[in-house]
Amino acid sequence: xxxxxxxxxxLLPAAAAAWKFVLAxxxxxxxxxxxxxxxxxxxxxxxxxxxxxxxxxxxxxxxEVPDGYFRTxxxxxxxxxxxxxxxxVESPNGGKQGFPPNPESGGKNxxxxxxxxxxxxxxxxxxxxxxxxxxxxxxxxLVDKTYCLGCRYCVQACPYGCRFINPNSxxxxxxxxxxxxxxxxxxxxxxxxxxxGARQLAxxxxxxDPIHEFLRTHTVQVLKPHxxxxxxxxxxxxxxxxx
Amino acid sequence: MAGKKTSVFKDIEHLIRLVLVMAVGAAAFVVVRAAVIPHxxxxxxxxxxxxxxxxxxxPIAFAGHQVCEGCHVExxxxxxxxxxxxVPCETCHGAxxxxxxxxxxxxxxxxxxxxxxxxxHEANSxxxxxxxxxxxxxxxxxxxxxxxxxxxxxGIEAAPAKVAEGKK
Numbered sequence: 001x002x003x004x005x006x007x008x009x010x011l012l013p014a015a016a017a018a019w020k021f022v023l024a025x026x027x028x029x030x031x032x033x034x035x036x037x038x039x040x041x042x043x044x045x046x047x048x049x050x051x052x053x054x055x056x057x058x059x060x061x062x063x064e065v066p067d068g069y070f071r072t073x074x075x076x077x078x079x080x081x082x083x084x085x086x087x088x089v090e091s092p093n094g095g096k097q098g099f100p101p102n103p104e105s106g107g108k109n110x111x112x113x114x115x116x117x118x119x120x121x122x123x124x125x126x127x128x129x130x131x132x133x134x135x136x137x138x139x140x141x142l143v144d145k146t147y148c149l150g151c152r153y154c155v156q157a158c159p160y161g162c163r164f165i166n167p168n169s170x171x172x173x174x175x176x177x178x179x180x181x182x183x184x185x186x187x188x189x190x191x192x193x194x195x196x197g198a199r200q201l202a203x204x205x206x207x208x209d210p211i212h213e214f215l216r217t218h219t220v221q222v223l224k225p226h227x228x229x230x231x232x233x234x235x236x237x238x239x240x241x242x243x
Numbered sequence: 244m245a246g247k248k249t250s251v252f253k254d255i256e257h258l259i260r261l262v263l264v265m266a267v268g269a270a271a272f273v274v275v276r277a278a279v280i281p282h283x284x285x286x287x288x289x290x291x292x293x294x295x296x297x298x299x300x301x302p303i304a305f306a307g308h309q310v311c312e313g314c315h316v317e318x319x320x321x322x323x324x325x326x327x328x329x330v331p332c333e334t335c336h337g338a339x340x341x342x343x344x345x346x347x348x349x350x351x352x353x354x355x356x357x358x359x360x361x362x363x364h365e366a367n368s369x370x371x372x373x374x375x376x377x378x379x380x381x382x383x384x385x386x387x388x389x390x391x392x393x394x395x396x397x398g399i400e401a402a403p404a405k406v407a408e409g410k411k
Binding site: 013016017035047048049050051052053054058061062063076077078098099101102105109110111131132133134136137142144146147176179180181183184186187189192193194195196197 | 274275277278284287288289290291294295297298299300301302303304305307308329330331333334337338362363365366367368369370371374
């Protein structure tokens with residue numbers, strides 16, 4: 001049968017309607033999980049961190065993070081005496097294989113694990129031109145990789161350097177706070193494997209979460225508070241030299 | 244006068260045609276827009292609502308220590324006697340959700356304690372002073388740690404209890 005202009009005019013809207021039907025039908029969230037009942041963040045207890053790199057390895061395995069890229073990483077700080085504004089910071093391969101013996105023995109030395117701060121007023125989601133990144137109602141900043149263009153605006157916008165472009169998909173990537181785990185009642189991969197309890201997942205909307213008692217009784221800080229990003233990764237015992 | 248009125252209509256005929264073309268264009272825009280934008284876009288905000296469920300559907304790699312403890316009861320009891328009670332299973336044993344799903348066919352690999360233990364216990368001045376650390380080259384000369392230590396209960400029994408437990 002020859003397709004005339006008349007046929008095409010009928011076929012095109014029908015094809016559009018069919019395509020919309022194809023796009024529908026996506027997996028459901030885990031049952032018994034209500035997004036509005038949670039508000040996720042994390043607690044990092046710096047004096048407990050031993051720089052073993054378990055979190056970095058676990059994150060890479062759980063989320064298939066390519067080699068040389070990090071959704072979480074560990075930094076080793078060396079602050080010589082009073083030079084608090086000029087700390088020496090190193091992170092060999094993100095701390096994935098741990099750290100070599102510290103050449104610096106004097107001064108102050110400590111580890112700082114870093115990850116996405118899941119900001120409530122996140123700069124990265126504000127600059128996305130296509131709505132590929134967003135803050136969910138339970139307070140997690142996520143990336144829709146099927147919608148991301150890879151324009152890198154968000155990579156530049158993040159004040160914490162938590163985003164990168166995945167070389168395989170050419171889309172923006174970052175810590176998802178193991179959204180596929182926390183919505184199933186599990187903790188994140190990094191918190192699961194931390195041997196000293198230096199990392200703890202926190203649900204600020206859960207009145208029974210030990211985070212509330214901890215925040216009341218400890219001196220905590222977020223990274224770059226002057227940027228007013230609403231960061232939800234709280235650091236205990238953080239030195240003023242940490243950037 | 245009447246003749247003049249008809250001439251007015253005659254003059255705007257091309258405008259009616261223009262409006263029609265624009266109406267067809269607007270209709271085409273609405274149809275194409277509805278087809279191209281995912282139906283869940285804007286459900287919760289300026290993003291695709293279905294993306295949340297897609298991200299949450301990712302399979303897990305780490306089972307979680309509660310799952311391990313459901314079967315390996317004897318290890319739980321052993322760990323309770325030593326300082327490694329706080330260390331979750333998959334910190335050393337690696338991601339084992341596939342083993343938990345199918346214990347018969349997926350066997351966890353045997354671990355090299357000379358490597359695994361050093362990840363945490365190799366001396367480093369940036370580690371907390373209270374954390375037990377050794378220079379492995381001096382301490383064991385590269386020998387496997389489980390030659391002397393039982394990883395699930397690392398204190399050495401022959402030594403006096405206080406030394407074995409170390410400082411809190």
